[in-house]
Amino acid sequence: xxxxxxxxxxxxxxxxxxxxxxxxxxxxxxxxxxxxxxxxxxxxxxxxxxxxxxxxxxxxxxxxxxxxxxxxxxxxxxxxxxxxxxxxxxxxxxxxxxxxxxxxxxxxxxxxxxxxxxxxxxxxxxxxxxxxxxxxxxxxxxxxxxxxxxxxxxxxxxxxxxxxxxxxxxxxxxxxxxxxxxxxxxxxxxxxxxxxxxxxxxxxxxxxxxxxxxxxxxxxxxxxxxxxxxxxxxxxxxxxxxxxxxxxxxxxxxxxxxxxxxxxxxxxxxxxxxxxxxxxxxxxxxxxxxxxxxxxxxxxxxxxxxxxxxxxxxxxxxxxxxxxxxxxxxxxxxxxxx
Amino acid sequence: xxxxxxxxxxxxxxxxxxxxxxxxxxxxxxxxxxxxxxxxxxxxxxxxxxxxxxxxxxxxxxxxxxxxxxxxxxxxxxxxxxxxxxxxxxxxxxxxxxxxxxxxxxxxxxxxxxxxxxxxxxxxxxxxxxxxxxxxxxxxxxxxxxxxxxxxxxxxxxxxxxxxxxxxxxxxxxxxxxxxxxxxxxxxxxxxxxxxxxxxxxxxxxxxxxxxxxxxxxxxxxxxxxxxxxxxxxxxxxxxxxxxxxxxxxxxxxxxxxxxxxxxxxxxxxxxxxxxxxxxxxxxxxxxxxxxxxxxxxxxxxxxxxxxxxxxxxxxxxxxxxxxxxxxxxxxxxxxxxxxxxxxxxxxxxxxxxxxxxxxxxxxxxxxxxxxxxxxxxxxxxxxxxxxxxxxxxxxxxxxxxxxxxxxxxxxxxxxxxxxxxxxxxxxxxxxxxxxxxxxxxxxxxxxxxxxxxxxxxxxxxxxxxxxxxxxxxxxxxxxxxxxxxxxxxxxxxxxxxxxxxxxxxxx
Numbered sequence: 043x044x045x046x047x048x049x050x051x052x053x054x055x056x057x058x059x060x061x062x063x064x065x066x067x068x069x070x071x072x073x074x075x076x077x078x079x080x081x082x083x084x085x086x087x088x089x090x091x092x093x094x095x096x097x098x099x100x101x102x103x104x105x106x107x108x109x110x111x112x113x114x115x116x117x118x119x120x121x122x123x124x125x126x127x128x129x130x131x132x133x134x135x136x137x138x139x140x141x142x143x144x145x146x147x148x149x150x151x152x153x154x155x156x157x158x159x160x161x162x163x164x165x166x167x168x169x170x171x172x173x174x175x176x177x178x179x180x181x182x183x184x185x186x187x188x189x190x191x192x193x194x195x196x197x198x199x200x201x202x203x204x205x206x207x208x209x210x211x212x213x214x215x216x217x218x219x220x221x222x223x224x225x226x227x228x229x230x231x232x233x234x235x236x237x238x239x240x241x242x243x244x245x246x247x248x249x250x251x252x253x254x255x256x257x258x259x260x261x262x263x264x265x266x267x268x269x270x271x272x273x274x275x276x277x278x279x280x281x282x283x284x285x286x287x288x289x290x291x292x293x294x295x296x297x298x299x300x301x302x303x304x305x306x307x308x309x310x311x312x313x314x315x316x317x318x319x320x321x322x323x324x325x326x327x328x329x330x331x332x333x334x335x336x337x338x339x340x341x342x343x344x345x346x347x348x349x350x351x352x353x354x355x356x357x358x359x360x361x362x363x364x365x366x367x368x369x370x371x372x373x374x375x376x377x378x379x380x
Numbered sequence: 381x382x383x384x385x386x387x388x389x390x391x392x393x394x395x396x397x398x399x400x401x402x403x404x405x406x407x408x409x410x411x412x413x414x415x416x417x418x419x420x421x422x423x424x425x426x427x428x429x430x431x432x433x434x435x436x437x438x439x440x441x442x443x444x445x446x447x448x449x450x451x452x453x454x455x456x457x458x459x460x461x462x463x464x465x466x467x468x469x470x471x472x473x474x475x476x477x478x479x480x481x482x483x484x485x486x487x488x489x490x491x492x493x494x495x496x497x498x499x500x501x502x503x504x505x506x507x508x509x510x511x512x513x514x515x516x517x518x519x520x521x522x523x524x525x526x527x528x529x530x531x532x533x534x535x536x537x538x539x540x541x542x543x544x545x546x547x548x549x550x551x552x553x554x555x556x557x558x559x560x561x562x563x564x565x566x567x568x569x570x571x572x573x574x575x576x577x578x579x580x581x582x583x584x585x586x587x588x589x590x591x592x593x594x595x596x597x598x599x600x601x602x603x604x605x606x607x608x609x610x611x612x613x614x615x616x617x618x619x620x621x622x623x624x625x626x627x628x629x630x631x632x633x634x635x636x637x638x639x640x641x642x643x644x645x646x647x648x649x650x651x652x653x654x655x656x657x658x659x660x661x662x663x664x665x666x667x668x669x670x671x672x673x674x675x676x677x678x679x680x681x682x683x684x685x686x687x688x689x690x691x692x693x694x695x696x697x698x699x700x701x702x703x704x705x706x707x708x709x710x711x712x713x714x715x716x717x718x719x720x721x722x723x724x725x726x727x728x729x730x731x732x733x734x735x736x737x738x739x740x741x742x743x744x745x746x747x748x749x750x751x752x753x754x755x756x757x758x759x760x761x762x763x764x765x766x767x768x769x770x771x772x773x774x775x776x777x778x779x780x781x782x783x784x785x786x787x788x789x790x791x792x793x794x795x796x797x798x799x800x801x802x803x804x805x806x807x808x809x810x811x812x813x814x815x816x817x818x819x820x821x822x823x824x825x826x827x828x829x830x831x832x833x834x835x836x837x838x839x840x841x842x843x844x845x846x847x848x849x850x851x852x853x854x855x856x857x858x859x860x861x862x863x864x865x866x867x868x869x870x871x872x873x874x875x876x877x878x879x880x881x882x883x884x885x886x887x888x
Contacts, residue, residue, distance in 0.1 A: 248498045253481075257489055260478035267476055269461045270490040327480035 072372065073321055073336045080340060084347035091350055098227055100339075100346045105214070105231035106131075106294045108338040110309055111316035112242045113286035115334045118317055119246070120279045121259035121326030122178035126167065126185035127287050128309030132302070133189040134160045134291030139202030139301035142210065149209055156295075157288035163189060164284015168277035190307060197303040204299050214296035231293050235335075238289060243331040245282070255279055259326025315362070316341055319369040340365070390449070391416050391548055391579040392437065392468075397446035399432055406432045410446070410605045412598060414548060414579040419570060419593050421582045421611075424600035425623055425843075430583050433600070434550050437581075438470045439463035469541030470550040475533050479526030484508035486525050487540045511539040514576075515569045531562035538569060549573065550581040555589060556676050559654075567593055585674045587616045587880040599623055620880070624843075624872045639851065641665030643701070644835040645717075645804050647686060650695035655681050656859045659695070663804065663835045668826065670850030670867075671839040673879045678859040679839045683806045686837075687719040688712040699804070713742060718797035719806045720790075728793045731782035735774050736763040738781045738792050742800040766795040770825065787818025794825060805829065806837045811845060823849060843872050857881045 084091040110127045117124040134156040142152035163185065170181045204210040213230060220227035246252035254275040257265045266272045295301045320337030322329025341362065348358045393413040399406045407429045414420050424430050435441040437448065439457030448455050450466055457463040460470075477486050484505045485492075493503040508521035517535050525533060534554060541549050551570075555563045570580060570593060582593060590597060594611040599622040606622050641664045650659040656678050663669050671679040684690045686697055688706040696703055704715045712719070721728045730738055740747065740759050747755040763777050772791045774784055781792055790810060797805055807826065811819040826849060830836050840846050846853055853870040855863040855878035863878035 244498075248501075250492055250494065250499060253485065253489070253492060253499060256480055257478045257485075260480040261476065264476040264478050264486075265489060267460065268489045269464070327478070 073319060073333055073340065073369075077336055077340050077343065080343050080347065084343065084350065087347070088350045091347060094227075096346065096350070098229065100342050101232040102229050102297075103346065104335075104338050104342040105229075105235045106290050106297070107309065107312050107316060107341065108235045108335055109238055109286060109290040109293060110313035111320075111334045111338050112238055112331055113283040113290070114310075114313045114317045115242070115320075115322055115329055115331055116246070116255060116279050116283045116286075117178070118314070118322050118324060119259050119326060119329045120255045120276065121262065122171065122276075122279070123182065123314070123324070124167070124280070124283060125179065125182040125310050126163070126189060127283070127290075127313050128311075129186050129190040129193065129306040130160060130163050130284060130287040131291040131294060131309060132306030133163060133193045134288040135295035135301040136193045136197050136202060136303055138292060138295055139204065140196060142207045143202050143204060146206065149207055152207065152210075153213075153292060156292045157285050160288025160291065161281050161285040164287065165277060165281040167284070168280030171280065172273040172276035186307070186310065193301075193303040193306070197301065199303060201303065202301040204295065204301075211296050211299050214293050231297065234289065234293060238286060239331050239335050242286070246331060251275070251278060251282070256327060259328070261327075312341065315366045315369075318366060321369075324370070337369075389416070390414060390452075392448065392450055394437065394448045395446060397433065397436060397448070398444045399436060399441060400444055405603050407436070407443075407603045410600070410603070411608075412437075412605070413608075414581060415595075416547065416579050417574050417577045418595040419574055419580045419582055421584060421590050421594040421597045422600065423584070423590070423597060423619060423623055424606075428600040428623070429603040430600055431552070432603070434470065434552065434581065434583065437463070437548075438468055438550065464544050464546075467545055467547040468550070469544050469546035469548070470552065471534065471537045471541060471554060473552045473554075473556055475530070475537055477525050477533055477536065480524065482522050482524055483519060483528075483536050483539075484521035486536055487511065487521075487543050491543075507543075508539070511542055514542060515539060515572055517569070529562070530557045531559075531565065534558075534566070535569065538573075542573075546578065548579045548581065550583075552583045553585065553676075554582070555584065555586060563589070585880060587619070590619070591616065616880075620873065620876050624876055639664055639666035639830075641667065641833070641835075644699065645686075645837075646698040646701075647682075648696045648698070650682065650685055650697075651693050652681065652685060652690065652859075653693050654859075656685060656692075659856075659859075659861055661854055661861065661864070663837060665803075665835055666830050666833050667851045668830045668836045668838055668849050670846035670853040670870075671837060671856065672843060672846045672853055672875045673856035675841065676858075677856040677879065679856055680808055681859070682856070683719060683721075683808050683837065683839060686712070687717055687806060689719070713800065713802065716802050717804045717806065718742075718800055718802035719808070720793050720797060720810060721808050729781050729789050732780060734778045734780055735767065735772070735784070735792055736760060736777040739763045739766055739795045739799060742796050762799060763795075766799060770795050770798075771821070785818070787821065790818070790822060791825075794822075798829075803833075804835045804837075806839075808839045809841065810838065811840070811842070819845075843875055846870075846875070847872070855879050855881075 090096055110131060113127050114124055137159040138152045138156040141147045141155040142149065167181050167185050170176045171178050215229060215231070217227045217229050218233060246255060254265065254270060257270075258272065258276060258279070262272060294305070316337035317329070317334050318324060318337065319340055320330070320333030320335070322333060344362060344365065345358055348361065390413045395411040397410040397412070398408050410429065410433060412433060422430050422433070432441065436443045439460050439462050442458065450468075455466060457466070478489065481489070484507070487508050488504055493500040493507065505521040512519055512521065515535065515538060517539070519532065519535070525536060528536070538549070554566060558566060570582070574580060584590065590611065596608060596610050597614065597619060598608040599606040599619060601623060643662050644665050645663040648660050650656055659678075659682055661669070671682065673679050681690065685692045686706070688708045688711055697706055698704070699715045699717070704711070706712045706715060709719070730741060733741070736759060740763060744754065747759045749755050760777060766772075767774065767777065770791045772788050772795065774788060781789060784792065810826065811822050823845075826836060826838065838846070838849060847867075847870055850870070851867045853865045853867060853875065854861055855865065855875055857879055862881040865874065
């Protein structure tokens with residue numbers, strides 16, 4: 043046997059260097075840097091911006107969009123898209139209203155119902171996509187409308203209030219951390235956002251489900267040829283995404299102390315925007331939960347800061363649009379180089 | 381031919397294998413055997429049945445007749461997974477990896493080691509490292525696959541096959557995309573595995589590789605087994621003769637002298653890194669210039685480069701003696717070059733459009749009326765005239781192109797360029813996937829176009845077709861022109877010699 047002279051020995055160099063050169067890390071750093079720049083800018087422009095109250099309200103405003111964006115992150119990494127997360131959230135909050143207010147069930151049952159109906163809705167999308175091979179865009183567009191309609195039908199188009207259910211508003215509005223450390227009155231909604239994010243991060247990076255989520259988005263055919271049940275895992279991805287939408291449904295219902303059946307449409311686009319700004323590729327295969335959270339924070343900082351500077355609502359929307367396009371362009375540049 | 385008897389200790393022995401697709405015989409009474417610790421090369425022209433045979437052995441296709449013994453026990457695989465579980469793995473020419481995942485993650489996809497609910501990434505990487513050790517590959521298992529060269533990705537596929545305890549490893553043209561150094565590395569791994577007792581089926585067109593790696597060679601032709609011989613008892617020349625088949629060599633063709641018209645197209649020093657090297661040729665008015673070569677020799681790439689569909693690193697193109705800068709198909713068409721691409725469905729035909737729009741697609745500008753409206757009536761007259769002239773069989777001009785037969789789809793694309801009136805036409809596999817009758821019609825059409833003074837490049841993988849039509853034949857191998865033969869002197873044998881000429885090249 044000839045000695046392997048052609049083998050380069052330079053492969054396993056320092057991991058730090060590899061990480062710094064990793065395009066995904068670079069994008070995350072870029073997103074994080076943008077967030078800091080935005081905060082410094084608004085901080086200098088207005089003394090009110092960096093007040094604790096304002097920062098807390100930014101976090102509070104991020105909670106719902108953040109959780110929805112995490113749901114979207116799963117689906118987008120797997121190579122799909124989900125347009126139904128907004129109305130799915132609403133549908134789940136209406137279902138919570140049905141169990142708690144209509145039927146007077148105890149709070150834990152209502153919480154379980156919201157998450158369960160989210161999972162069921164997601165599973166429906168997953169079955170349509172994986173089994174019947176209807177494209178994700180069309181499937182979830184249909185689901186978006188169907189769930190919106192269902193929420194309106196079930197609620198009789200009227201809001202369902204949770205006045206009878208003790209402790210419901212505490213889910214989102216109270217501050218567990220605040221009672222322990224009064225200096226940081228972070229509302230529970232934000233705590234839940236971070237818990238969901240941490241859990242999602244572990245699932246994506248440390249479990250088989252996460253591995254298959256990335257693998258599906260990277261090369262579905264290769265996964266199939268490796269003997270993995272692609273249909274099953276795709277359905278699981280959408281089911282998990284749906285369950286997370288259920289959590290978002292609880293958060294928003296708790297914050298408004300009501301299930302608002304007309305709400306929801308438009309949230310999906312904010313969620314997808316957060317995912318994209320956070321560096322998750324819309325073509326699938328790569329992405330991080332941390333990036334998504336940063337993306338969601340950038341969006342709420344922008345909205346909040348511009349409002350403080352008295353920029354008209356219309357212009358805020360224009361700016362958000364520009365930022366999304368810039369973020370996707372950054373993604374294209376990144377992929378073009380690698 | 382001598383048939384080596386199959387010893388009893390064969391890893392795989394298959395006999396009497398037959399397979400037909402829609403009544404067309406792909407394999408007929410084929411035998412094949414593989415010993416542990418041997419490299420068995422499988423040879424044959426495109427369409428000889430090599431791939432079909434391998435797909436049957438790996439459970440992708442099911443055989444119509446015959447039997448396969450694995451370690452002396454009859455097997456009948458119904459899926460690639462079953463074959464894999466039984467120890468038969470294949471490394472396809474097109475690699476199937478997940479670019480975003482690491483090497484280790486790719487190898488063990490679907491079989492991840494776990495600790496409770498969580499993945500055991502450390503064990504995963506250690507297992508992959510052990511596999512790399514076995515093929516002496518210095519690679520961090522945590523490397524993201526998308527950042528690796530094709531050669532490295534192939535090594536990962538091999539490691540993946542080994543991770544399935546493969547005792548039979550099938551490699552389909554593994555060196556097609558590798559450079560010389562990488563080929564050496566691959567050979568080293570192949571020999572390593574042979575030492576370890578793995579039986580290796582190696583499909584290749586490259587003659588110089590055979591002499592270096594093969595223990596035995598099986599030649600196939602037209603879906604049949606021609607011979608199985610130990611490499612030491614044969615020669616490259618004998619193998620080529622077996623591949624081509626004497627009886628096919630004599631083909632009736634009208635001996636047409638090469639036309640002496642003026643040079644219409646002159647390509648000089650065309651190069652594209654890793655794909656084309658110093659390609660130069662001239663094309664005259666009224667001439668049919670055949671391009672022969674094996675798959676991946678670079679013929680399509682020449683046509684695409686001349687047509688501006690792919691960027692080039694060097695080279696010039698002169699049309700009618702004037703140098704033209706062609707950076708896009710639009711500029712090529714403006715310079716009078718038309719291209720009928722290899723893959724009609726993907727590149728040539730707008731399958732969703734109707735016949736008329738497909739014919740006029742390259743010439744809409746001529747039907748423009750005020751405000752950008754299209755002169756529908758005149759367009760219909762022109763399209764109808766072409767449909768009749770080329771006898772395209774279609775229920776009407778409004779028929780969507782996708783519903784036509786392959787031959788008629790091809791004619792629609794030809795009609796488009798005919799009407800565009802390009803003096804230079806590049807035909808890339810003009811008869812692929814169409815039946816014999818339609819082929820004859822396309823041949824007639826190409827000949828009559830040449831007779832009318834068009835200059836024609838015809839790329840084809842069917843040697844008989846190249847021989848039948850060409851005034852001159854250019855033979856390519858690995859992105860280079862390895863020979864130019866006058867049509868009268870071209871034979872299947874000397875074309876095949878040139879098409880597999882790398883041995884001679886590297887010796888020189």
